[in-house]
Amino acid sequence: MDDTASLETLRADVRAWLAANAPHGWREAEQTHAEFAASQKAWFLKLVEGGFAIPHWPAEWPGGGRSLAEQKVIYEELARADTPRLLLSFVSTYHAASTFFECATPEQKAHYLPRILQGEIWCQGFSEPNAGSDLAALKTRAVREVRDGREVYVVSGQKIWSTMAQYADQCLLLVRTSSEGAKQAGITFLLMDMKSKGVDVRPINQIQGDQEYCEMFLDEVEVPVENRVGEEGKGWAVAQATLSSERGLTLMELAYRMRGAGGRIAELIRKAGKENDPGTLAEFGAIMTRVESACAIADRFIENRLKGEERVGDASIVKLTYSRVLQDFALLGLRLGGLDEQVRAPIVFGDLNTGNWMADYMNSYAWTIAGGSDEVQRNIIAERMLEMGREPKNWVL
Amino acid sequence: MIELSELQDAAQKAFPADTLAPARDASWQLIAEMGWLMIDLPEDLGGLGLGRDATTMLHVEMGRVLSRAPLATALITQRALALSETLADKAGWLERTSTGTFVTINYDRRRITLDGRTVSGTLPAVPDADMASHVLLCTDGLIALVPLDAASVTVRERPLWDETRRLFDVTLADHAIDPALVVAEGAAADAIAATLREDMLLGIAADAIGGAAAALDATVDYLKTRRQFDRPLALFQALKHRCADLKTRIVAADALLWARAADPAATSVQFGALKALACEVFRFTTQEMIQLHGGIGLTEEHSAHLFMKRAMLDFWLAGGADVLNEAAGRAALAA
Ligand SMILES: Cc1cc2nc3c(=O)[nH]c(=O)nc-3n(C[C@H](O)[C@H](O)[C@H](O)COP(=O)(O)OP(=O)(O)OC[C@H]3O[C@@H](n4cnc5c(N)ncnc54)[C@H](O)[C@@H]3O)c2cc1C
Numbered sequence: 175m176d177d178t179a180s181l182e183t184l185r186a187d188v189r190a191w192l193a194a195n196a197p198h199g200w201r202e203a204e205q206t207h208a209e210f211a212a213s214q215k216a217w218f219l220k221l222v223e224g225g226f227a228i229p230h231w232p233a234e235w236p237g238g239g240r241s242l243a244e245q246k247v248i249y250e251e252l253a254r255a256d257t258p259r260l261l262l263s264f265v266s267t268y269h270a271a272s273t274f275f276e277c278a279t280p281e282q283k284a285h286y287l288p289r290i291l292q293g294e295i296w297c298q299g300f301s302e303p304n305a306g307s308d309l310a311a312l313k314t315r316a317v318r319e320v321r322d323g324r325e326v327y328v329v330s331g332q333k334i335w336s337t338m339a340q341y342a343d344q345c346l347l348l349v350r351t352s353s354e355g356a357k358q359a360g361i362t363f364l365l366m367d368m369k370s371k372g373v374d375v376r377p378i379n380q381i382q383g384d385q386e387y388c389e390m391f392l393d394e395v396e397v398p399v400e401n402r403v404g405e406e407g408k409g410w411a412v413a414q415a416t417l418s419s420e421r422g423l424t425l426m427e428l429a430y431r432m433r434g435a436g437g438r439i440a441e442l443i444r445k446a447g448k449e450n451d452p453g454t455l456a457e458f459g460a461i462m463t464r465v466e467s468a469c470a471i472a473d474r475f476i477e478n479r480l481k482g483e484e485r486v487g488d489a490s491i492v493k494l495t496y497s498r499v500l501q502d503f504a505l506l507g508l509r510l511g512g513l514d515e516q517v518r519a520p521i522v523f524g525d526l527n528t529g530n531w532m533a534d535y536m537n538s539y540a541w542t543i544a545g546g547s548d549e550v551q552r553n554i555i556a557e558r559m560l561e562m563g564r565e566p567k568n569w570v571l
Numbered sequence: 572m573i574e575l576s577e578l579q580d581a582a583q584k585a586f587p588a589d590t591l592a593p594a595r596d597a598s599w600q601l602i603a604e605m606g607w608l609m610i611d612l613p614e615d616l617g618g619l620g621l622g623r624d625a626t627t628m629l630h631v632e633m634g635r636v637l638s639r640a641p642l643a644t645a646l647i648t649q650r651a652l653a654l655s656e657t658l659a660d661k662a663g664w665l666e667r668t669s670t671g672t673f674v675t676i677n678y679d680r681r682r683i684t685l686d687g688r689t690v691s692g693t694l695p696a697v698p699d700a701d702m703a704s705h706v707l708l709c710t711d712g713l714i715a716l717v718p719l720d721a722a723s724v725t726v727r728e729r730p731l732w733d734e735t736r737r738l739f740d741v742t743l744a745d746h747a748i749d750p751a752l753v754v755a756e757g758a759a760a761d762a763i764a765a766t767l768r769e770d771m772l773l774g775i776a777a778d779a780i781g782g783a784a785a786a787l788d789a790t791v792d793y794l795k796t797r798r799q800f801d802r803p804l805a806l807f808q809a810l811k812h813r814c815a816d817l818k819t820r821i822v823a824a825d826a827l828l829w830a831r832a833a834d835p836a837a838t839s840v841q842f843g844a845l846k847a848l849a850c851e852v853f854r855f856t857t858q859e860m861i862q863l864h865g866g867i868g869l870t871e872e873h874s875a876h877l878f879m880k881r882a883m884l885d886f887w888l889a890g891g892a893d894v895l896n897e898a899a900g901r902a903a904l905a906a
Pocket residue numbers: 297298299300301302303305306307308334335336337386387539540543544545546547548549550553797799800804807809810862863864865866867869
């Protein structure tokens with residue numbers, strides 16, 4: 175266990191480092207999506223240099239080997255200093271990294287992990303137009319062939335919602351290598367170089383004016399067999415490692431950031447001259463209490479993990495609590511902001527709780543839909559935690 | 572006498588449900604050709620005199636297709652002109668506005684200062700000022716037409732999240748009201764303004780109900796066709812209940828809409844409360860619409876966001892729910 179004194183020393187170190195290195199005015203500087211990507215990349219490399227980019231990696235990595243309690247301190251300080259969230263490198267340092275740590279060969283680890291710290295960007299190519307909540311229904315085909323004397327998977331199909339794929343160098347790709355048996359059984363996990371021939375990436379225009387994710391068309395893309403993670407047909411298990419890579423810390427950071435953004439609502443209340451309006455104050459109090467409880471449940475989740483006591487469904491409760499508060503937080507901002515909020519204002523790319531309440535509201539859906547939607551979380555809580563049984567698998571109309 | 576159902580059929584043929592947010596100017600022309608700009612005008616003034624049932628029906632239908640054309644605004648300003656006892660060339664105005672000349676109005680009455688007949692200030696939230704010849708300036712004790720091409724008038728668009736509507740700031744710099752363009756003054760102006768406000772609230776409520784119904788229809792259709800886990804999503808009872816709740820809220824709000832439209836004694840507080848209810852139902856329906864569509868609902872190419880953004884604007888036009896519900900609460904307390 176970490177003693178309090180060493181955690182406080184760490185806190186002081188991070189705070190001092192941030193005082194010297196945290197970027198200022200980054201929101202204003204990111205006028206285009208390309209500027210956003212450049213500023214994200216620069217901040218990530220700076221954090222690597224400072225030793226605070228990958229606290230969750232094993233100890234042999236510079237800046238790695240931090241306990242969960244230490245990670246928590248680092249995230250708290252990053253949130254407190256209002257630094258940009260690491261959006262561009264998120265999949266690289268969490269999803270890709272944990273896939274490598276848990277499932278990859280020594281050669282794969284040695285090749286890919288150092289490159290992540292040099293700024294190589296990964297995206298996740300799991301979802302497809304017809305495989306969203308039902309990810310196992312994915313259809314992108316991979317056929318093993320020998321081409322130019324090399325054994326390769328020839329991959330064709332379509333992926334969608336791939337976050338930051340337009341900037342990605344590499345892709346965590348789920349493909350179907352067999353249609354026999356259970357849907358999960360024919361899935362294989364590949365690492366695909368985004369510069370390969372036959373990869374066509376098209377950013378998707380989102381409703382708030384961002385282009386956070388992309389469609390990806392794959393036409394006979396050749397992926398060397400050595401780029402497979404795990405055995406052929408065992409990709410589903412590898413994908414579980416990818417998806418469970420970040421457990422709770424992101425939501426803790428986000429909940430803390432929402433707490434920090436409470437001031438934006440206070441600002442609106444003052445601007446509207448409603449400091450003495452009991453109804454408004456009651457609503458403000460209620461939402462901030464829900465924010466506190468989102469922080470508390472994230473904290474407790476992490477404490478339980480520290481003790482090795484995480485239970486099935488706990489992560490779902492943390493996520494569902496956060497997503498519901500996040501959406502209602504933005505809705506309260508909209509209500510207090512009034513007609514003025516309906517005038518289109520510039521957005522902060524990929525950010526939440528920005529005070530552009532319409533954009534914040536639209537962005538809240540990233541958390542109610544992505545990464546297992548609210549409905550899917552409810553299913554997990556009801557079926558696995560409350561043990562209410564699963565809906566029959568064999569329904570047809 | 573035209574039956575309401577005939578009017579609805581005609582509206583649905585002219586503005587089919589599968590063409591959302593049709594182009595504004597073409598829609599406007601169609602609206603004029605269909606004679607809808609005469610629908611509200613009393614017969615003795617050359618109109619059809621069909622009243623609030625008919626206009627409500629049209630506004631529901633226009634809401635359903637996310638119409639960009641300012642029909643509700645046009646009918647409101649025309650009603651003011653029809654009620655005027657001072658307007659010079661009133662017959663000419665009614666003739667022009669019932670054949671396509673558009674007069675807009677400020678949906679928000681703040682920020683105007685009046686010095687005798689000289690007006691200064693910015694009229695916020697003026698719809699479609701770019702296609703209007705005049706704005707009907709509506710302020711305490713005075714309603715008057717202001718030509719938008721006057722030197723003392725500047726018009727600036729405020730781009731909205733809602734792509735289906737356009738609002739402008741109209742700024743008046745010591746604009747001297749032309750006596751021939753005074754529509755009403757004093758108590759008469761305030762009485763007309765109250766009527767206009769009722770029409771405004773009813774019109775937005777109808778728009779919201781139409782929009783909510785179309786949003787729910789589209790969502791239910793999607794859930795019936797979208798398959799996950801080897802079945803249509805519509806088969807999940809959790810989602811059925813969400814849709815059933817939306818249906819119930821929409822139908823109940825629709826019932827109140829028609830009850831108020833038919834009630835000559837309905838008060839402006841009641842219209843306001845109706846508007847607040849209908850707009851909250853629309854807003855919430857679009858919130859669910861996006862959620863139930865999953866990722867596709869967050870893309871520009873899908874129409875869900877058009878509904879959502881329109882619902883948000885409807886929510887605020889002519890007053891937000893808090894203010895309107897508070898008035899209803901006070902009225903209920905006094906009853
Ligand atoms: C911002 C964002 C970023 C993303 N980034 C990535 C990425 O980097 N890589 C990637 O591969 N994917 C990514 N995704 C995709 C994401 O994982 C899917 O959107 C998600 O799994 C939902 O799938 P869907 O959009 O197809 O919705 P659907 O699965 O079609 O769901 C539609 C609706 O039905 C509900 N529903 C579905 N199944 C059930 C059920 N069994 N019971 C009750 N309700 C149900 C859903 O909750 C939803 O409300 C991202 C999505 C978003 C929004």
